[in-house]
Amino acid sequence: MVRSFTIGLDFGTGSVRAVVVDCADGKILGTSVFDFPTGLGGVIVDAHDPHLARQNPADYLAGMRAAVPTALAAAAGDPGFSRDRVIGIGVDTTGSTPIPVDADMQALALDPKWAANPAAHAWLWKDHTGADEAAAITAMASEFAPEYLAVIGGTYSSEWFWSKIWRCLKVAPDVFAAAESWVELADYIPAVLAGVTSPGEIRRGVCAAGHKAMYSEAWGGLPAAEFLTRLDPKLAELRPRLYDKAWPSDRPAGTLCQEWAGAFGLAQGVPIAMGAFDAHYGAIGAGITSGTLVKIIGTSTCDIAIASSAGQAPEVPGICGTVNGSVMPGYYGVEAGQSAVGDLLRWWVEVVCGGDEAKHAELSVEAARLAPGESGLVALDWNNGNRTILVDPHLTGLIVGQTLQTTQAEIYRALIEATAFGARAIIERLNANGVLVERVISCGGIAEKNPLFMQIYADVLGYPMLLAGSVQTPALGASIAAAVTAGAKAGGFDDFESAQRQMTKIADTSYLPEPRARGVYDELYRLYRELHDSFGGMPDAQADFPTLMKRLLAIRRRAHGDHTP
């Protein structure tokens, strides 16, 4: 039997990972990770503006150039592997991460003229500088184009395409003027690999377009020029230099050009799959089906569900988006998320406690010894705003219940719990709006490495927490997309379902809800919701703050075994 292989390229917040995958069983034969050298952990930050987060496009190119050959060399350790049998390349990335490019499709930041200007770099997903612009877009769309909002949960986010471009227009008009077009990282990488030399030739994916740029065939592509003019006429002028059409994930983005074929040591012409976001391809790699919620838990969390596109598109208020074909053809892709999960723990352990990896492990062990409710703490998980269900980047963190004995580990656990409560709010919102969650599969670094975290999630969510069989679901999903793009005749697959059956599985490890812990967390979740709904400005918020600290102490007392009333 002739074996086939695909390459998956996964562009994360701090690094790019290349994997070489066996199409027969999804096994990763070779892998290589390249850490982005620019900025703080690969991110350009600004001490005076906590909302700014940019990335250097040069890091992306250097990363691919380094990681792919290394992964291929590693795969060569398998005697059955052959470079000639690499039938496709798939790409997943963070997003919305738009990049300004010039008329030659070169990222502006690669031009020495712009290299020192943060606005000319990639506007990383977690950049929240466009909050005012997002609010204005939401307001304008509410009035003039409510259909744009219906499929993105009712609120346009500061993390997304137009907020960032408009922000650039306001704060760096020179960069805006110099940009021939703007390209999502998920589209930029396939275009670079395909040797595209003009922005007009880029084949853009519907995942980024539909979830972040208000693209839909229902209204003829991107938002109408009339609408953009209301925001700023210069955005309407930009529109024709963007795109008219976006493609689903089973269509090719192009084929490998000579330059990159040489760099990788592969044949020219290998099909390149449409780029998509890490969460969407991650969901495929995790084995998503209708009724499954896939949680990709890392620095942030992305939640992905799918619903058959035979029915009406689900409308879930406060959910990031519902886009036909964004995960796989034939299904609406539904995306939700939390803006800080691993980042929240990293903040606590590294920024506040001044620790490192060993400290993470130490606090995790200590926190695991605590019973639910024992710390007397409850926190909001909003240090980086709230992406779903409040869609408000201007929310901030809150911790309540501290005494003079409250420890690092207690707060560490309270922050994990806060993210679990945030996850529960999302699932409740999905269930209440026709996207039923029947099982939860998790993947991502935290899901793999932090059993305490996963047990808390099982107890808070009340679902068994299943784990994806691969530890590299986004890269695996990108490999699957590559295999589907290549097609069965070339040794791949003709559809995602067949590819998933062969190439994905569920891990043996899972975490079951523990009834006693569930009961305590049901109580704590109610307190969380009082804070969440009040400080989040929900119109039907109900809270009893005069008794909240007392109720926390009562939960704490019971957790310590004191059951006096």
Add this chain to the structure above:
Amino acid sequence: MVRSFTIGLDFGTGSVRAVVVDCADGKILGTSVFDFPTGLGGVIVDAHDPHLARQNPADYLAGMRAAVPTALAAAAGDPGFSRDRVIGIGVDTTGSTPIPVDADMQALALDPKWAANPAAHAWLWKDHTGADEAAAITAMASEFAPEYLAVIGGTYSSEWFWSKIWRCLKVAPDVFAAAESWVELADYIPAVLAGVTSPGEIRRGVCAAGHKAMYSEAWGGLPAAEFLTRLDPKLAELRPRLYDKAWPSDRPAGTLCQEWAGAFGLAQGVPIAMGAFDAHYGAIGAGITSGTLVKIIGTSTCDIAIASSAGQAPEVPGICGTVNGSVMPGYYGVEAGQSAVGDLLRWWVEVVCGGDEAKHAELSVEAARLAPGESGLVALDWNNGNRTILVDPHLTGLIVGQTLQTTQAEIYRALIEATAFGARAIIERLNANGVLVERVISCGGIAEKNPLFMQIYADVLGYPMLLAGSVQTPALGASIAAAVTAGAKAGGFDDFESAQRQMTKIADTSYLPEPRARGVYDELYRLYRELHDSFGGMPDAQADFPTLMKRLLAIRRRAHGDHTP
């Protein structure tokens, strides 16, 4: 001219300090500090109950035995000093810190039979285990004896005498039964020095009695037996074994007995002043007058004011107490306080940040570089409950406004600010209820050592922050009480005013409010009050939580120099 000297003994939370003072000018000629060896920093704690705090009476005795001779030896460095001219000994202590004693006036904990039982030890001021008892006392007094509450701000505290004794009766009835009587630390020490061998012979001070035990001559001493019976008949049975009469601070508690004269190397018969709380004698040492608020800022803060007893007793809701003669004869002593100030910073630096003294200094330097409002944080200072103005030990901490960039130093500063906001709430309450604050004099470790802290207080309170001229105001105040008790004929003084004129002064250093910072803090204080009033359960609380995080960010933006609306 014949010189005179007095000894001041200051029993703090972690140590006892002995000073030898020159009556001519209040100069400290010799000083010695003894750290209490038992427990954590001198405090017996319970990992399962953050509200428990006890102390070992043996530490008090060992402390005096060590510190007094050392201080006297140091004073001998002054050629004009002579042991024969030590004309009195004064004692100040923490409180309410009641100690169960046996029929021979020995602290129960000194008996090997009880040494391992925390309930048999001294119930330190910050022990909050009697919270339920305090609430029940408040409820009962509201119904049957509202006059008891009028002079203690309307609420009986868990930190006080009866809450602790009743708690002991409930959780350790054997200790309660073994106790012949209960004695405040402030009365215990003078009685020990005077060689009192039976609880009935102790001369108790009106400071502890009036502020903590609901003692008043207006209703014939301690609460009536009928009232105590309503709490528990066993408390009524205890009443006759306590005391009928308490004495003001210019009356002697006794004279030095042979045993302790020998231990100190002093003559038998030296007068011992009535014991009082550290804050009250500290206020005298700081130069208190009518219109002056003295803040003793240490692990906690005690605020002391006085009002002429020619007028009616001021009634200030939520203020710890108003007791005729508790600071000095001829004035009502008014006491307020905050249960965690230095302790709150220590929690942050030592428990959470895992640092030591050097870390305190480092964070202080870093926090000083921040402009008011720059951190975007606001906190409640309730990690140890709220003593004044909410009188609720079951309140806990709260911090709001964290981002993923929030630093240790930002939270350190926010916690200082939180205590300053708490201090402002107290001053506003005093001013609104007829105890006008015209100037503020501070003393205590933090006031002396932390200029950042004092500047923040000046900016938040809007008063110049003056410093007492002595760094040992409680011990100095105790020395002044000793000089007044000895009397002018013996080389002391006939009244406190004359003694203060000679023996106290204001320091050259002071901190003036900076108008710009005041403006920012006025805004932040409003946010603090929204949280304070809501989470504290004030009936007229007004808060707009849906916009609170946004308003914090707006203050933050302006602090960063962004003045766009």
